[in-house]
Amino acid sequence: MTAARLADAPSVQRAGVVPRQAWRLGALAENVTAQLIEEVPVALVYNGVSHAVMLASPSDLADFALGFSLSEGIIATPDELLDLEIVSAGEGIELRLTITARPFAGLKDRRRALTGRSGCGLCGVESLADAMRPLPRLDDRTPLSLEAIHRALDGLAPMQRLNRQAGAVHAAAWADPDGAIRHLAEDVGRHNAFDKVIGAMAGRRGGRPPGFAVLTSRLSYELVQKAATTGISALVAISAPTALAVEAADRAGICVVALARADAVTVYAHPARIANLAGVA
Known part of the structure; x- marks a missing residue:
């Protein structure tokens, strides 16, 4: 379509x-x-x-x-x-x-x-x-900077219209490599919000632009599964990941940054993708 x-x-x-x-x-x-x-x-x-x-x-x-x-x-x-x-x-x-x-x-x-x-x-x-279907292995090694991560995190709240009105919703967003938010979707379900962003980016002329996904929720296995299936190789989440999600991301080649806050972030999978950690295995 x-x-x-x-x-x-x-x-x-x-x-x-x-x-x-x-x-x-x-x-x-x-x-x-x-x-x-x-x-x-x-x-x-x-x-x-x-x-x-x-x-x-x-x-x-x-x-x-x-x-x-x-x-x-x-x-x-x-x-x-x-x-x-x-x-x-x-x-x-x-x-x-x-x-x-x-x-x-x-x-x-x-x-x-x-x-x-x-x-x-x-x-x-x-x-x-x-x-637990096998996930494709993604070979994207594009560096992701801490500056881009923090810019994306700062850009979430102003775009969360439903959350400002009523709370109780998750958000998912697509950010450019420099951290500018290109699209944000909200939903009561964290996986629904992510699907909306996946669909919005896939439906664009020329396909999804380079960048990374940002999630306001915890990072569970099915979110990593959705990312791997659709070729998204970097996920930033405000809350913590599950152990199964990190294991799946490690196998699939997905960089996982979670517990993302203004003062610190934690990199759980593929730290070499983070420019500040270049050379880390």
């Missing part, structure tokens, strides 16, 4: 934040209007076959559809997504994707023995072998 067609995909307009009445209890009891982030069931339907239902924020859904399809290995390139329709369906939203015959045949094979689905993380898998 071309960048232009992705941008033109029919969209269900949702505010992302909704008002609700609440009571604030302090020295006095006060009735207030609270702003709450929306959380909506979003079904991904491929060629008429429902594959997964995610709880997600109802924004950037065209990017989410493409990013999820790429990062879960359902399609290999954006061109294998032929069409996308976004429609209201009961209490949720359906992302109706039309994909080419080759990936759809693979998806049907993958689904034949499915007994259930996960609402987040590793979706549409039926076994440990499927969940």
